[in-house]
Amino acid sequence: MSEQHAQGTYVEPGQEYTRDTNYIEDRITRDATDGWPVEAGRYRLVAARACPWANRSVISRRLLGLEDAISLGLPGPTHDARSWTFDLDPDGRDPVLGIERLQEAFFARTPDYPRGITVPAIVDVPSGKVVTNDFPQITLDFATEWTEFHREGAPDLYPEALRGEIDEVNAVVFRDVNNGVYRAGFAGSQKSYERAYRTLFERLDWLSDRLAGQRFLVGDTITEADIRLFTTLARFDAVYHGHFKCNRDKLAEMPVLWAYARDLFQTPGFGDTIDFDQIKKHYYVVHSDINPTGIVPAGPDESGWLTPHGREQLGGRPFGDGTPPAPPRSGEEVPPLAVS
Numbered sequence: 001m002s003e004q005h006a007q008g009t010y011v012e013p014g015q016e017y018t019r020d021t022n023y024i025e026d027r028i029t030r031d032a033t034d035g036w037p038v039e040a041g042r043y044r045l046v047a048a049r050a051c052p053w054a055n056r057s058v059i060s061r062r063l064l065g066l067e068d069a070i071s072l073g074l075p076g077p078t079h080d081a082r083s084w085t086f087d088l089d090p091d092g093r094d095p096v097l098g099i100e101r102l103q104e105a106f107f108a109r110t111p112d113y114p115r116g117i118t119v120p121a122i123v124d125v126p127s128g129k130v131v132t133n134d135f136p137q138i139t140l141d142f143a144t145e146w147t148e149f150h151r152e153g154a155p156d157l158y159p160e161a162l163r164g165e166i167d168e169v170n171a172v173v174f175r176d177v178n179n180g181v182y183r184a185g186f187a188g189s190q191k192s193y194e195r196a197y198r199t200l201f202e203r204l205d206w207l208s209d210r211l212a213g214q215r216f217l218v219g220d221t222i223t224e225a226d227i228r229l230f231t232t233l234a235r236f237d238a239v240y241h242g243h244f245k246c247n248r249d250k251l252a253e254m255p256v257l258w259a260y261a262r263d264l265f266q267t268p269g270f271g272d273t274i275d276f277d278q279i280k281k282h283y284y285v286v287h288s289d290i291n292p293t294g295i296v297p298a299g300p301d302e303s304g305w306l307t308p309h310g311r312e313q314l315g316g317r318p319f320g321d322g323t324p325p326a327p328p329r330s331g332e333e334v335p336p337l338a339v340s
Contacts, residue, residue: 009289010186010287010289010290011186011187011188011289011290012188013188013189014188014189015188015189015192016183016187016188016189016192016195016196017182017183017185017186017187017188017192017196019179019182020115020116022115023115023118023132023133023134023135024109024130024131024132024133024134025132025134025137026131026132026134027132027134027137027141027145028043028122028131028132028141028145028146029141029145030145030148036124036131038145038146038148038149040068040069040070040149041069041071041125042124042125042126043070043071043122043123043124043125043131044070044071044072044073044094044096044097044122044123044125045057045058045061045070045071045072045073045120045121045122045138046073046074046075046084046094046097046102046105046119046120046121046122046123047072047073047074047119047120047121048074048075048076048077048084048119048278048282049074049077049273049274049275049278049279049334050077050078050275050278050279050281050282050283051119051120051282052178052231052232052234052235053118053119053120053135053231054119054120054135055231055234055273055274056120056135056139056227056228056231057120057135057138057139057142058072058120058273059227059230059231059269059270059273060138060139060142060143060157060224060227061142062268062269062272062273062325062328063154063155063157063222063227063269063325064142064143064146064150064151064154064155064157065149065150065151065152065153065154065325065326066142066146066149066150066151067329067332068149069146069149070122070142070146071096071125072332073086073094073096073097073123074086074088074089074332075087075088075102075119076088076278077275077277077278077279077281077282077285078281078282078285078286079117079286082101082103082117083101083102083103083104083117084101084102084103084117084119085100085101085102086099086100086101086102096125097123097125097128098128099128101117102117102119102121102130103117104128105121105123105128105129105130106121106130108127108128108129108130109129109130109131118133118135119133120133120135120138121133122138136170136174139157139224139227140158140224142157143156143157143158143224144158151325151326152323153319153322153323153324154322155221155222155318155319155320155322156221156320156322157222157223157224157227158223158224159219159221159223162218162219162223165218166217166218166223166224166225169217169218169225170224170225170228172203173203173207173225173228173229174228176199176200176202176203177200177203177204177207177229177232178228178229178231178232180196180199180200180203181200181232181235181236181240181244181246182244183196183199183200184196184197184200184240184244184245184246185240185243185244185245185246185287185290186244186290193245197245197246197248200246201246201248201249204254204257207229207257208254208255208256208257211256211257211260212256213314214314214316215260215263215311215312215314215315215316216316216318217229220315220316220317221316221317221318221319221320222264222267222318222319226264230261230264230265230270233251233257233260233261234261234265234274234279235279235283236250236251237250237251237252237300238276238279238280238297238300239279239280239283239284242297243283243284243287243290243291250300252300252304259309259310259311260309260311261305262304262305262306262307262309262311263309263311263312265305265306266305266306266309267318267324268324268325268327269324269325271305272327272328272333272334273328273334274334275334275335276302276337276338277335277338280296280297281296284296284297301338301339302337302338302339303337303339305337306337
C-alpha cells in the first residue's frame with residue numbers, strides 16, 4: 001500500500017471540495033430524547049489537539065468547567081485512511097476506552113460504519129459506542145444541556161437573547177472561513193481554488209470591519225461565535241497560509257484580526273488548548289497528496305501570540321459576570337510556545 005493511499009486522499013482532480021456533513025446526530029440532553037441522558041462521568045470526549053473542529057469542543061469544555069463531568073481522550077496528531085489513533089497514550093490505547101483506534105467506537109455503534117471517523121466524538125464509556133460526532137451541536141449542548149455541571153463563574157457562551165445573531169454569524173463563518181480554507185486547500189481545479197480564495201478573504205475583510213469597533217463577534221462577551229472563528233485563525237499562519245495556499249495575507253498582516261486572535265489566545269481556555277507542533281504535523285504529514293515530502297515547516301515564530309493586543313480598549317467583558325477558568329488539568333497541558 002502506498003503512503004498516499006495509507007494516509008487517504010483529499011483532492012479530487014478537477015473537482016470543487018465538498019465537505020461531508022452527515023454526522024451521527026444523536027444528542028446528549030437533560031430529557032434524554034435520543035436515549036443519552038446528561039450524566040457526569042458517563043461520557044468521554046475524544047478530541048485531537050490538531051483538529052480545529054475538535055479544538056472547539058476542548059475550549060468549550062475548559063471555559064464551562066466540564067472537566068469533572070466529561071473526560072478527555074487525546075489522539076495523536078496524525079491518522080491514516082482508517083482512523084485517528086491513540087498513539088500518545090501508553091501502549092497506544094486510550095486509558096479509559098481501552099481502544100487503539102477511534103474507529104472501534106464507531107464500529108461498536110454501527111459495524112462497518114461507512115463514513116469518515118471524525119473528531120470530536122463523544123463516546124459512551126459503559127458501552128464503548130460513539131454517541132455523536134456532530135461537532136457544531138456538541139458545543140451548543142455543552143453550553144445549554146450540561147448547565148448542572150458548569151463550574152461556578154462559567155460564562156454564558158450561547159446567551160438566549162443573542163442566539164439568532166450568533167447563528168447567523170456562525171453560518172457565514174463556517175461557509176466562508178472555517179470550511180473556506182479547506183475549499184481552497186483541497187480544490188481540484190484552479191477555478192474552484194480561486195473562487196474559494198476570493199470568498200475567504202472577502203469574509204476575512206468583513207470580519208475585520210465588524211471587529212474594528214467591537215471586541216467580540218456578538219455582544220460584549222465571548223460566545224460560541226468567537227470559539228468557532230478562533231480555531232481557524234489560530235491555524236492560519238502555521239498551516240492555511242502556505243499549505244492551503246491562502247496567501248493573500250498572513251493573519252499577522254491583518255491588524256484587526258491578528259489583535260483579536262491574540263486577545264483570545266491570551267484568554268484562559270483558548271491559547272492553553274493550542275499545540276502548534278501537533279497542528280503542523282497533522283496537516284503537513286496527513287495531507288500527503290498536497291505535501292508528498294511530508295516535511296513539516298519549522299516556522300513561523302510563535303512568540304507574537306504573546307505580544308500586547310490592545311483590544312481591552314474596546315471594552316467588553318470576556319467572561320461577562322463570570323470568571324476565567326482554572327489552569328488546565330494535569331495531563332491536559334500543552335507545550336509552551338516555541339520562540340525563535
